[in-house]
Amino acid sequence: MLQSKLFTKTVKDAPKDEVAKNASLLIRAGFIDKTMAGVYTYLPLGLRVLKNIEKIIRDEVNKAGGVEILMPSMQPKENWEKTGRWETMDDLYKISDSSGRESALGATHEEVVVPLVKKFVSSYKDLPLYVYQIQNKFRMELRAKSGILRGREFMMKDLYSFHKDEEDLKKYYEVMKQVYKNIFERAGIGNETHLTFASGGSFSKYSHEFQTITPAGEDTIYVCNDCGVAINDEIINEQKECPKCGKANFKTEKAIEVGNIFELKTKFTEAFDLKYKDEGGMDMPVLMGCYGIGLGRLMGTIVEIYNDDRGIIWPESVAPFDVHLILLNESLRSTSGEIYESLQKAGVEVLYDERMGKSVGEKFADSDLMGIPYRIVVSEKSMEKGGVEFKKRSEEESSIIKKEDILNYVKKVQ
RNA sequence: CGGGGCGUGGUGUAACGGCUAACAUUUCCGCUUUGGGAGCGGACGACUCUGGGUUCGAAUCCCAGCGCCCCGACCA
Numbered sequence: 498m499l500q501s502k503l504f505t506k507t508v509k510d511a512p513k514d515e516v517a518k519n520a521s522l523l524i525r526a527g528f529i530d531k532t533m534a535g536v537y538t539y540l541p542l543g544l545r546v547l548k549n550i551e552k553i554i555r556d557e558v559n560k561a562g563g564v565e566i567l568m569p570s571m572q573p574k575e576n577w578e579k580t581g582r583w584e585t586m587d588d589l590y591k592i593s594d595s596s597g598r599e600s601a602l603g604a605t606h607e608e609v610v611v612p613l614v615k616k617f618v619s620s621y622k623d624l625p626l627y628v629y630q631i632q633n634k635f636r637m638e639l640r641a642k643s644g645i646l647r648g649r650e651f652m653m654k655d656l657y658s659f660h661k662d663e664e665d666l667k668k669y670y671e672v673m674k675q676v677y678k679n680i681f682e683r684a685g686i687g688n689e690t691h692l693t694f695a696s697g698g699s700f701s702k703y704s705h706e707f708q709t710i711t712p713a714g715e716d717t718i719y720v721c722n723d724c725g726v727a728i729n730d731e732i733i734n735e736q737k738e739c740p741k742c743g744k745a746n747f748k749t750e751k752a753i754e755v756g757n758i759f760e761l762k763t764k765f766t767e768a769f770d771l772k773y774k775d776e777g778g779m780d781m782p783v784l785m786g787c788y789g790i791g792l793g794r795l796m797g798t799i800v801e802i803y804n805d806d807r808g809i810i811w812p813e814s815v816a817p818f819d820v821h822l823i824l825l826n827e828s829l830r831s832t833s834g835e836i837y838e839s840l841q842k843a844g845v846e847v848l849y850d851e852r853m854g855k856s857v858g859e860k861f862a863d864s865d866l867m868g869i870p871y872r873i874v875v876s877e878k879s880m881e882k883g884g885v886e887f888k889k890r891s892e893e894e895s896s897i898i899k900k901e902d903i904l905n906y907v908k909k910v911q
Numbered sequence: 912c913g914g915g916g917c918g919u920g921g922u923g924u925a926a927c928g929g930c931u932a933a934c935a936u937u938u939c940c941g942c943u944u945u946g947g948g949a950g951c952g953g954a955c956g957a958c959u960c961u962g963g964g965u966u967c968g969a970a971u972c973c974c975a976g977c978g979c980c981c982c983g984a985c986c987a
Contacts, residue, residue: 639912
Protein backbone atom coordinates (compact mmCIF):
# COMPACT_ATOMS: atom_id res chain seq x y z
CA MET A 498 0.00 0.00 0.00
CA LEU A 499 1.18 3.47 -0.81
CA GLN A 500 1.57 5.53 2.33
CA SER A 501 0.26 8.55 0.46
CA LYS A 502 -3.05 6.69 0.21
CA LEU A 503 -3.36 6.34 3.95
CA PHE A 504 -5.77 9.07 4.85
CA THR A 505 -4.62 9.00 8.44
CA LYS A 506 -1.80 11.08 9.83
CA THR A 507 0.59 10.53 12.65
CA VAL A 508 0.64 13.02 15.49
CA LYS A 509 3.48 14.04 17.74
CA ASP A 510 1.48 14.59 20.87
CA ALA A 511 -1.07 12.14 22.12
CA PRO A 512 -4.42 13.63 23.10
CA LYS A 513 -3.88 14.56 26.73
CA ASP A 514 -6.72 12.36 27.95
CA GLU A 515 -5.11 9.20 26.72
CA VAL A 516 -3.03 7.90 29.57
CA ALA A 517 -3.06 4.26 28.53
CA LYS A 518 -0.02 3.45 26.45
CA ASN A 519 -1.95 1.34 23.98
CA ALA A 520 -4.42 4.13 23.24
CA SER A 521 -1.77 6.80 23.11
CA LEU A 522 0.46 4.94 20.66
CA LEU A 523 -2.33 3.53 18.52
CA ILE A 524 -3.94 6.95 18.17
CA ARG A 525 -0.68 8.75 17.49
CA ALA A 526 0.30 6.24 14.83
CA GLY A 527 -3.11 6.35 13.20
CA PHE A 528 -4.34 2.84 13.99
CA ILE A 529 -7.49 3.79 15.86
CA ASP A 530 -9.69 6.79 16.54
CA LYS A 531 -11.81 7.30 19.60
CA THR A 532 -15.44 7.81 18.63
CA MET A 533 -16.59 8.08 22.23
CA ALA A 534 -15.55 6.70 25.58
CA GLY A 535 -14.93 2.98 25.17
CA VAL A 536 -15.81 2.99 21.49
CA TYR A 537 -13.16 3.09 18.80
CA THR A 538 -12.94 3.18 15.03
CA TYR A 539 -10.32 0.93 13.50
CA LEU A 540 -8.45 2.88 10.83
CA PRO A 541 -6.68 1.23 7.88
CA LEU A 542 -3.57 0.28 9.83
CA GLY A 543 -5.46 -0.84 12.91
CA LEU A 544 -7.91 -2.86 10.91
CA ARG A 545 -5.08 -4.76 9.28
CA VAL A 546 -3.77 -5.73 12.71
CA LEU A 547 -7.23 -6.71 13.85
CA LYS A 548 -7.67 -8.85 10.72
CA ASN A 549 -4.36 -10.56 11.33
CA ILE A 550 -5.38 -11.39 14.86
CA GLU A 551 -8.70 -12.61 13.53
CA LYS A 552 -6.91 -14.83 11.03
CA ILE A 553 -4.79 -16.47 13.71
CA ILE A 554 -7.80 -17.11 15.89
CA ARG A 555 -9.93 -18.42 13.03
CA ASP A 556 -7.15 -20.68 11.88
CA GLU A 557 -6.56 -22.26 15.27
CA VAL A 558 -10.23 -22.56 16.12
CA ASN A 559 -11.04 -24.15 12.76
CA LYS A 560 -8.30 -26.70 13.38
CA ALA A 561 -10.14 -27.65 16.55
CA GLY A 562 -13.36 -28.26 14.67
CA GLY A 563 -14.93 -24.84 15.13
CA VAL A 564 -17.65 -23.95 12.62
CA GLU A 565 -18.06 -20.25 11.99
CA ILE A 566 -21.36 -18.43 11.95
CA LEU A 567 -22.45 -14.84 12.47
CA MET A 568 -25.14 -14.01 14.95
CA PRO A 569 -26.95 -10.70 15.27
CA SER A 570 -26.26 -7.88 17.71
CA MET A 571 -29.97 -7.19 18.09
CA GLN A 572 -31.55 -9.93 20.12
CA PRO A 573 -35.08 -10.69 21.27
CA LYS A 574 -35.97 -9.63 24.77
CA GLU A 575 -37.94 -12.84 25.34
CA ASN A 576 -34.79 -14.94 25.09
CA TRP A 577 -33.09 -12.83 27.71
CA GLU A 578 -36.14 -13.11 29.93
CA LYS A 579 -36.03 -16.86 29.57
CA THR A 580 -32.56 -17.02 31.07
CA GLY A 581 -33.39 -14.34 33.62
CA ARG A 582 -30.58 -12.15 32.42
CA TRP A 583 -32.86 -9.37 31.15
CA GLU A 584 -33.11 -8.43 34.81
CA THR A 585 -29.85 -9.66 36.27
CA MET A 586 -27.22 -8.60 33.76
CA ASP A 587 -26.37 -5.05 34.75
CA ASP A 588 -24.27 -4.25 31.73
CA LEU A 589 -26.84 -5.28 29.13
CA TYR A 590 -27.81 -2.56 26.70
CA LYS A 591 -31.55 -2.46 26.15
CA ILE A 592 -32.95 -0.70 23.13
CA SER A 593 -36.47 0.11 22.10
CA ASP A 594 -38.13 1.21 18.90
CA SER A 595 -40.79 3.84 18.43
CA SER A 596 -43.56 1.38 19.21
CA GLY A 597 -41.96 0.60 22.55
CA ARG A 598 -40.79 -2.87 21.56
CA GLU A 599 -37.62 -3.74 23.43
CA SER A 600 -34.58 -5.74 22.39
CA ALA A 601 -31.14 -6.41 23.77
CA LEU A 602 -27.82 -5.53 22.21
CA GLY A 603 -25.82 -8.69 22.54
CA ALA A 604 -23.36 -8.65 25.43
CA THR A 605 -22.80 -12.36 24.82
CA HIS A 606 -24.66 -14.87 22.67
CA GLU A 607 -25.95 -17.78 24.70
CA GLU A 608 -29.45 -16.37 24.28
CA VAL A 609 -29.13 -16.66 20.51
CA VAL A 610 -26.93 -19.68 20.01
CA VAL A 611 -28.85 -22.08 22.24
CA PRO A 612 -32.23 -21.57 20.55
CA LEU A 613 -30.39 -21.76 17.24
CA VAL A 614 -28.77 -25.07 18.03
CA LYS A 615 -32.06 -26.38 19.37
CA LYS A 616 -33.47 -26.11 15.87
CA PHE A 617 -30.88 -28.50 14.47
CA VAL A 618 -29.73 -30.78 17.25
CA SER A 619 -32.01 -33.60 18.33
CA SER A 620 -29.90 -36.74 18.45
CA TYR A 621 -26.67 -37.91 20.01
CA LYS A 622 -25.57 -38.21 16.39
CA ASP A 623 -25.68 -34.40 16.09
CA LEU A 624 -23.18 -33.97 18.90
CA PRO A 625 -20.64 -32.70 19.67
CA LEU A 626 -21.00 -29.36 17.93
CA TYR A 627 -18.66 -26.37 18.09
CA VAL A 628 -19.93 -23.10 16.68
CA TYR A 629 -18.24 -19.75 16.94
CA GLN A 630 -18.31 -16.23 15.61
CA ILE A 631 -16.14 -13.15 15.53
CA GLN A 632 -18.48 -10.28 16.18
CA ASN A 633 -19.07 -7.12 18.15
CA LYS A 634 -20.28 -7.24 21.71
CA PHE A 635 -21.90 -4.44 23.65
CA ARG A 636 -21.47 -4.04 27.37
CA MET A 637 -22.56 -1.09 29.42
CA GLU A 638 -19.28 -0.49 31.18
CA LEU A 639 -19.93 2.26 33.66
CA ARG A 640 -16.34 3.11 33.34
CA ALA A 641 -14.71 2.29 30.03
CA LYS A 642 -10.96 2.57 30.44
CA SER A 643 -7.45 1.74 29.40
CA GLY A 644 -7.88 2.51 25.72
CA ILE A 645 -8.99 -0.54 23.79
CA LEU A 646 -8.53 -2.85 26.75
CA ARG A 647 -12.00 -2.28 28.16
CA GLY A 648 -14.59 -0.90 25.80
CA ARG A 649 -18.32 -0.76 25.54
CA GLU A 650 -18.37 -2.09 22.02
CA PHE A 651 -15.66 -4.57 21.20
CA MET A 652 -14.94 -7.42 18.87
CA MET A 653 -14.89 -10.85 20.37
CA LYS A 654 -14.42 -14.41 19.27
CA ASP A 655 -16.97 -16.46 21.13
CA LEU A 656 -17.20 -20.19 20.70
CA TYR A 657 -19.92 -22.38 22.15
CA SER A 658 -19.49 -26.12 22.39
CA PHE A 659 -22.33 -28.62 22.82
CA HIS A 660 -21.82 -32.09 24.25
CA LYS A 661 -23.67 -35.22 25.17
CA ASP A 662 -21.91 -35.75 28.47
CA GLU A 663 -19.40 -34.33 30.91
CA GLU A 664 -16.58 -36.47 29.66
CA ASP A 665 -16.94 -35.09 26.16
CA LEU A 666 -17.17 -31.52 27.42
CA LYS A 667 -14.08 -32.02 29.56
CA LYS A 668 -12.19 -33.41 26.63
CA TYR A 669 -13.01 -30.45 24.43
CA TYR A 670 -12.30 -28.02 27.25
CA GLU A 671 -8.75 -29.38 27.30
CA VAL A 672 -8.54 -29.06 23.53
CA MET A 673 -9.51 -25.40 23.80
CA LYS A 674 -6.85 -24.79 26.43
CA GLN A 675 -4.31 -25.86 23.88
CA VAL A 676 -5.98 -23.83 21.13
CA TYR A 677 -5.74 -20.72 23.27
CA LYS A 678 -2.15 -21.44 24.10
CA ASN A 679 -1.40 -21.67 20.38
CA ILE A 680 -3.26 -18.46 19.60
CA PHE A 681 -1.41 -16.39 22.19
CA GLU A 682 1.85 -17.98 21.17
CA ARG A 683 1.30 -17.02 17.54
CA ALA A 684 0.17 -13.54 18.52
CA GLY A 685 3.56 -13.03 20.14
CA ILE A 686 2.58 -13.00 23.81
CA GLY A 687 3.07 -16.68 24.61
CA ASN A 688 5.82 -16.08 27.15
CA GLU A 689 3.86 -13.50 29.12
CA THR A 690 0.54 -15.34 29.07
CA HIS A 691 -0.35 -17.73 31.87
CA LEU A 692 -3.14 -20.22 32.22
CA THR A 693 -4.95 -18.93 35.29
CA PHE A 694 -7.37 -20.76 37.54
CA ALA A 695 -10.50 -18.76 38.31
CA SER A 696 -13.69 -19.64 40.10
CA GLY A 697 -16.93 -20.54 38.41
CA GLY A 698 -16.39 -24.02 37.04
CA SER A 699 -19.14 -26.58 37.46
CA PHE A 700 -17.61 -30.03 37.75
CA SER A 701 -13.98 -29.13 38.22
CA LYS A 702 -14.74 -26.10 40.41
CA TYR A 703 -12.49 -23.90 38.26
CA SER A 704 -12.87 -21.94 35.09
CA HIS A 705 -9.76 -20.71 33.36
CA GLU A 706 -8.49 -17.38 32.21
CA PHE A 707 -5.52 -16.57 30.08
CA GLN A 708 -3.71 -13.68 31.73
CA THR A 709 -0.91 -11.71 30.13
CA ILE A 710 1.56 -10.15 32.51
CA THR A 711 2.10 -6.42 32.06
CA PRO A 712 2.12 -3.43 34.42
CA ALA A 713 -0.86 -2.13 32.45
CA GLY A 714 -2.98 -5.02 33.70
CA GLU A 715 -6.02 -4.38 35.82
CA ASP A 716 -6.11 -7.87 37.32
CA THR A 717 -3.77 -9.32 39.89
CA ILE A 718 -2.66 -12.90 39.45
CA TYR A 719 -0.41 -15.19 41.46
CA VAL A 720 1.99 -17.16 39.33
CA CYS A 721 3.27 -20.44 40.70
CA ASN A 722 7.06 -20.35 40.76
CA ASP A 723 7.18 -24.11 40.40
CA CYS A 724 4.87 -24.92 37.50
CA GLY A 725 4.09 -21.56 35.87
CA VAL A 726 0.30 -21.67 36.06
CA ALA A 727 -1.44 -18.88 37.90
CA ILE A 728 -4.44 -18.35 40.10
CA ASN A 729 -6.53 -15.22 40.42
CA ASP A 730 -7.77 -13.29 43.43
CA GLU A 731 -10.88 -15.40 43.93
CA ILE A 732 -8.88 -18.61 44.15
CA ILE A 733 -6.06 -17.42 46.36
CA ASN A 734 -8.64 -16.34 48.92
CA GLU A 735 -10.02 -19.85 49.02
CA GLN A 736 -6.87 -21.89 48.97
CA LYS A 737 -3.18 -21.38 49.39
CA GLU A 738 -1.80 -24.09 47.12
CA CYS A 739 -1.32 -24.22 43.39
CA PRO A 740 -4.19 -26.25 41.89
CA LYS A 741 -1.79 -27.87 39.46
CA CYS A 742 1.32 -28.81 41.43
CA GLY A 743 0.17 -28.33 45.00
CA LYS A 744 3.02 -26.04 46.01
CA ALA A 745 2.37 -22.67 47.62
CA ASN A 746 5.06 -20.48 46.17
CA PHE A 747 3.61 -17.61 44.17
CA LYS A 748 4.75 -14.32 42.78
CA THR A 749 2.22 -11.53 42.40
CA GLU A 750 1.80 -9.93 39.00
CA LYS A 751 -0.42 -7.42 37.22
CA ALA A 752 -2.06 -8.94 34.19
CA ILE A 753 -4.64 -8.48 31.45
CA GLU A 754 -7.25 -11.16 30.88
CA VAL A 755 -6.95 -11.90 27.17
CA GLY A 756 -9.07 -15.02 27.11
CA ASN A 757 -11.48 -17.02 29.16
CA ILE A 758 -12.85 -20.54 28.97
CA PHE A 759 -15.83 -21.67 30.95
CA GLU A 760 -17.98 -24.74 31.45
CA LEU A 761 -21.58 -23.67 31.26
CA LYS A 762 -22.81 -27.23 31.58
CA THR A 763 -26.64 -27.06 31.49
CA LYS A 764 -27.02 -23.48 32.67
CA PHE A 765 -28.41 -22.27 29.35
CA THR A 766 -29.53 -25.48 27.70
CA GLU A 767 -32.01 -25.99 30.51
CA ALA A 768 -33.43 -22.51 30.09
CA PHE A 769 -34.24 -23.29 26.47
CA ASP A 770 -34.95 -26.96 27.05
CA LEU A 771 -32.22 -28.12 24.69
CA LYS A 772 -32.09 -31.92 24.83
CA TYR A 773 -31.01 -34.79 22.65
CA LYS A 774 -32.09 -38.41 22.30
CA ASP A 775 -29.43 -40.87 23.37
CA GLU A 776 -28.87 -44.35 21.91
CA GLY A 777 -31.72 -45.68 23.96
CA GLY A 778 -34.16 -42.98 22.80
CA MET A 779 -34.05 -41.17 26.14
CA ASP A 780 -34.12 -37.38 26.38
CA MET A 781 -30.85 -36.11 27.78
CA PRO A 782 -29.69 -32.58 28.58
CA VAL A 783 -27.07 -31.05 26.30
CA LEU A 784 -23.97 -29.74 28.06
CA MET A 785 -22.22 -26.56 27.01
CA GLY A 786 -18.90 -24.79 27.21
CA CYS A 787 -18.04 -21.28 26.12
CA TYR A 788 -14.73 -19.77 25.14
CA GLY A 789 -14.00 -16.09 24.50
CA ILE A 790 -11.19 -13.88 23.27
CA GLY A 791 -11.45 -10.11 22.92
CA LEU A 792 -9.66 -9.13 19.73
CA GLY A 793 -9.21 -5.45 20.48
CA ARG A 794 -8.06 -6.25 23.97
CA LEU A 795 -5.53 -8.69 22.55
CA MET A 796 -4.30 -6.00 20.16
CA GLY A 797 -3.99 -3.48 22.97
CA THR A 798 -2.17 -6.01 25.13
CA ILE A 799 0.36 -6.63 22.38
CA VAL A 800 1.03 -2.89 22.18
CA GLU A 801 1.42 -2.66 25.95
CA ILE A 802 4.11 -5.31 25.79
CA TYR A 803 5.85 -4.38 22.57
CA ASN A 804 6.79 -0.71 22.49
CA ASP A 805 9.67 1.62 23.19
CA ASP A 806 10.01 5.37 23.52
CA ARG A 807 9.72 5.78 19.76
CA GLY A 808 6.60 3.75 19.20
CA ILE A 809 5.12 0.32 18.66
CA ILE A 810 7.14 -2.79 17.80
CA TRP A 811 4.69 -5.27 16.25
CA PRO A 812 5.36 -8.98 16.32
CA GLU A 813 5.59 -10.12 12.70
CA SER A 814 2.50 -12.29 12.95
CA VAL A 815 0.12 -9.41 13.60
CA ALA A 816 1.95 -6.43 12.09
CA PRO A 817 -0.11 -4.32 9.67
CA PHE A 818 2.61 -4.80 7.05
CA ASP A 819 5.73 -6.93 6.83
CA VAL A 820 7.96 -4.25 5.39
CA HIS A 821 8.08 -0.48 5.53
CA LEU A 822 9.76 0.62 2.32
CA ILE A 823 10.98 4.21 2.48
CA LEU A 824 12.10 6.25 -0.49
CA LEU A 825 14.30 9.21 0.40
CA ASN A 826 15.47 10.60 -2.92
CA GLU A 827 13.25 11.36 -5.87
CA SER A 828 16.05 10.24 -8.20
CA LEU A 829 15.52 6.66 -7.04
CA ARG A 830 11.76 6.52 -7.43
CA SER A 831 11.84 3.94 -10.19
CA THR A 832 14.30 1.74 -8.31
CA SER A 833 12.22 1.71 -5.16
CA GLY A 834 9.09 1.25 -7.26
CA GLU A 835 10.61 -1.93 -8.66
CA ILE A 836 11.45 -3.15 -5.19
CA TYR A 837 7.89 -2.44 -4.13
CA GLU A 838 6.50 -4.43 -7.05
CA SER A 839 8.81 -7.39 -6.59
CA LEU A 840 8.13 -7.65 -2.87
CA GLN A 841 4.42 -7.58 -3.46
CA LYS A 842 4.75 -10.19 -6.17
CA ALA A 843 6.51 -12.41 -3.62
CA GLY A 844 3.58 -12.07 -1.26
CA VAL A 845 5.25 -9.64 1.10
CA GLU A 846 2.95 -6.95 2.44
CA VAL A 847 4.58 -3.58 2.03
CA LEU A 848 3.76 -0.10 3.18
CA TYR A 849 5.57 2.10 0.70
CA ASP A 850 6.44 5.58 1.94
CA GLU A 851 6.92 7.27 -1.40
CA ARG A 852 5.93 10.70 -0.09
CA MET A 853 8.11 13.58 -1.16
CA GLY A 854 8.50 16.81 0.70
CA LYS A 855 8.66 15.01 4.02
CA SER A 856 11.95 15.25 5.84
CA VAL A 857 14.01 12.18 6.52
CA GLY A 858 13.48 12.61 10.21
CA GLU A 859 9.75 12.71 9.85
CA LYS A 860 9.70 9.58 7.73
CA PHE A 861 11.81 7.68 10.20
CA ALA A 862 9.81 8.93 13.14
CA ASP A 863 6.60 7.80 11.44
CA SER A 864 8.12 4.44 10.69
CA ASP A 865 9.27 3.87 14.26
CA LEU A 866 5.90 4.97 15.59
CA MET A 867 3.98 2.57 13.34
CA GLY A 868 6.27 -0.30 14.26
CA ILE A 869 6.36 -2.34 11.06
CA PRO A 870 8.90 -5.16 11.65
CA TYR A 871 11.26 -4.50 8.72
CA ARG A 872 12.38 -1.18 7.35
CA ILE A 873 14.00 -0.81 3.95
CA VAL A 874 15.40 2.59 3.02
CA VAL A 875 16.16 3.42 -0.59
CA SER A 876 18.42 6.45 -0.84
CA GLU A 877 21.36 7.83 -2.73
CA LYS A 878 23.51 7.18 0.30
CA SER A 879 22.47 3.56 0.56
CA MET A 880 23.07 3.09 -3.15
CA GLU A 881 26.57 4.51 -2.85
CA LYS A 882 27.21 1.88 -0.19
CA GLY A 883 25.97 -0.81 -2.53
CA GLY A 884 22.24 -1.30 -2.04
CA VAL A 885 19.40 -0.52 0.31
CA GLU A 886 19.44 -0.11 4.05
CA PHE A 887 17.79 -2.89 5.96
CA LYS A 888 16.78 -2.60 9.59
CA LYS A 889 14.56 -4.47 11.99
CA ARG A 890 12.31 -2.32 14.12
CA SER A 891 13.31 -4.38 17.13
CA GLU A 892 17.02 -3.84 16.61
CA GLU A 893 19.23 -0.78 16.54
CA GLU A 894 21.77 -1.73 13.88
CA SER A 895 21.06 -1.50 10.20
CA SER A 896 22.90 -3.08 7.33
CA ILE A 897 23.30 -2.46 3.63
CA ILE A 898 22.03 -5.25 1.45
CA LYS A 899 21.87 -5.76 -2.29
CA LYS A 900 18.41 -5.24 -3.63
CA GLU A 901 18.41 -8.71 -5.17
CA ASP A 902 18.89 -10.14 -1.69
CA ILE A 903 15.98 -8.39 -0.03
CA LEU A 904 13.69 -11.39 -0.13
CA ASN A 905 16.22 -13.49 1.73
CA TYR A 906 16.17 -11.03 4.59
CA VAL A 907 12.46 -10.60 4.81
CA LYS A 908 11.44 -13.91 6.21
CA LYS A 909 7.78 -14.35 5.99
CA VAL A 910 6.08 -15.63 9.08
CA GLN A 911 2.62 -17.23 9.14
C1' C B 912 -22.58 4.07 40.53
C1' G B 913 -19.26 6.75 44.75
C1' G B 914 -14.69 9.90 44.82
C1' G B 915 -11.11 13.12 42.22
C1' G B 916 -9.25 15.90 37.95
C1' C B 917 -9.81 18.35 33.31
C1' G B 918 -12.85 20.92 29.17
C1' U B 919 -9.52 27.26 24.78
C1' G B 920 -8.15 26.39 16.44
C1' G B 921 -7.20 19.24 14.17
C1' U B 922 -3.26 18.34 18.30
C1' G B 923 -0.35 20.28 22.61
C1' U B 924 -0.26 24.63 25.54
C1' A B 925 -0.78 30.32 27.14
C1' A B 926 -3.71 34.51 28.52
C1' C B 927 -4.35 39.57 36.25
C1' G B 928 -12.08 39.94 35.82
C1' G B 929 -10.29 44.68 31.01
C1' C B 930 -7.13 46.07 23.81
C1' U B 931 -8.51 42.29 17.84
C1' A B 932 -7.94 35.30 22.68
C1' A B 933 -1.43 34.33 22.19
C1' C B 934 2.39 30.48 20.99
C1' A B 935 3.99 25.80 18.92
C1' U B 936 2.63 22.04 15.75
C1' U B 937 -0.61 20.38 11.81
C1' U B 938 -2.73 22.00 6.96
C1' C B 939 -2.20 25.24 2.41
C1' C B 940 1.14 28.54 -0.93
C1' G B 941 6.29 30.10 -2.30
C1' C B 942 11.51 29.50 -1.88
C1' U B 943 15.36 26.62 0.25
C1' U B 944 16.78 21.82 2.08
C1' U B 945 17.30 16.12 1.90
C1' G B 946 20.01 10.39 6.85
C1' G B 947 16.32 11.39 12.56
C1' G B 948 9.74 15.28 13.25
C1' A B 949 15.19 20.82 8.87
C1' G B 950 14.99 26.50 7.52
C1' C B 951 12.81 31.33 5.83
C1' G B 952 8.42 34.07 4.28
C1' G B 953 3.11 34.15 3.82
C1' A B 954 -1.97 32.18 4.60
C1' C B 955 -6.21 29.30 6.57
C1' G B 956 -8.12 27.70 11.11
C1' A B 957 -11.63 29.20 17.94
C1' C B 958 -19.07 32.08 19.14
C1' U B 959 -12.90 29.64 24.79
C1' C B 960 -18.18 22.35 25.88
C1' U B 961 -23.61 23.89 26.76
C1' G B 962 -27.17 26.77 29.61
C1' G B 963 -27.96 30.08 33.41
C1' G B 964 -25.98 33.70 37.08
C1' U B 965 -22.59 37.69 39.27
C1' U B 966 -20.36 42.20 36.90
C1' C B 967 -19.97 48.36 33.47
C1' G B 968 -17.09 44.15 31.49
C1' A B 969 -16.26 36.72 31.97
C1' A B 970 -11.90 32.03 28.62
C1' U B 971 -11.14 33.71 33.75
C1' C B 972 -15.73 34.00 39.41
C1' C B 973 -20.54 31.08 40.92
C1' C B 974 -24.48 27.23 39.82
C1' A B 975 -26.38 23.32 36.77
C1' G B 976 -25.86 20.03 32.80
C1' C B 977 -22.90 17.39 29.25
C1' G B 978 -18.21 15.24 27.77
C1' C B 979 -13.39 13.04 28.66
C1' C B 980 -9.60 10.90 31.96
C1' C B 981 -8.01 8.68 36.68
C1' C B 982 -9.03 5.80 41.60
C1' G B 983 -12.73 2.52 43.57
C1' A B 984 -17.05 -0.69 42.99
C1' C B 985 -18.86 -3.79 38.99
C1' C B 986 -17.12 -7.19 34.99
C1' A B 987 -21.66 -14.68 32.24
